[in-house]
């Protein structure tokens with residue numbers, strides 16, 4: 333990261349009390365950033381963060397992305413914004429799709445419009461692989477967030493707010509996810525509940541997710557979507573790797589696929605890959621900046637999409653069980669759990 337990028341800047345993080353906010357703060361507090369604004373709904377989480385960090389550069393704003401006034405209030409005077417506020421639990425979005433729509437779509441629209449009106453330099457919106465070819469309300473609303481961001485970006489000129497998105501895969505050990513669940517099950521001596529042994533997910537550490545956000549911020553052109561190339565594993569291999577690390581002999585029980593989940597995730601579609609730039613560890617997907625006058629594009633013709641494959645957790649690098657063990661061992665949370673149970 334280039335610390336100069338944050339020197340003297342005022343930074344806003346929406347949804348800043350979540351795991352992204354905590355980790356991102358650790359990184360930018362090391363720079364000469366002028367001010368960091370944490371915007372979120374939950375005063376208790378803000379208070380705990382304030383007591384833990386005791387850093388006068390951090391200001392706390394209570395608000396909700398659904399309320400434009402509260403976003404406007406927090407964004408006044410901001411240079412850079414990172415939009416992490418979202419409803420991201422698949423099951424709750426499934427049961428309350430209108431709530432997902434209000435926060436993830438209407439709320440994101442508020443953030444985008446407010447950023448443009450206040451002429452901030454750059455806005456990065458956090459999305460997910462579940463937004464690609466979505467099957468659940470969480471993914472659908474995140475996909476719409478990307479569309480809202482890009483539709484706004486398309487209207488902007490050079491020198492105006494730069495708007496970009498990043499897509500995560502599964503962030504390992506994130507709250508409510510399968511890794512802490514499996515560890516807990518082992519601690520209780522219960523079977524590991526595997527949905528479908530062959531189901532695959534892209535695996536990303538929280539630190540790599542932060543690096544992706546920083547990369548996007550540093551390299552974004554108007555309307556870009558960035559993804560980080562990532563390996564994947566099957567859930568069966570993930571369960572086995574955890575059993576090996578924790579020297580656990582609990583059985584693996586197959587419970588079947590849950591509501592609204594896919595056998596594999598897609599990070600970028602074939603169509604997007606045709607508009608993508610390979611940047612080493614990252615891919616930049618350019619915004620489709622065609623205007624509504626489609627006829628001229630048909631006569632010019634489009635390259636053959638059939639020749640390219642989607643980039644999915646089924647066809648990316650597949651980690652072996654020992655490789656998953658190594659990756660798990662690099663996570664501070666897993667190291668802590670192993671120490672607690674006396675395995676390290």
Ligand SMILES: O=c1ccn([C@@H]2O[C@H](COP(=O)(O)OP(=O)(O)O[C@H]3O[C@H](CO)[C@H](O)[C@H](O)[C@H]3O)[C@@H](O)[C@H]2O)c(=O)[nH]1
Nearest residue numbers: 420421422460462501502509510525526527528531533567
């Ligand atoms: O008891 C379980 C729970 C999950 N899984 C499997 O483990 C994998 C990962 O499951 P997670 O619940 O950790 O992750 P998801 O891919 O379902 O989605 C997660 O990441 C999303 C963001 O991309 C959202 O935050 C979502 O709420 C969060 O659960 C999936 O294949 C799932 O089927 C099991 O085998 N057994």
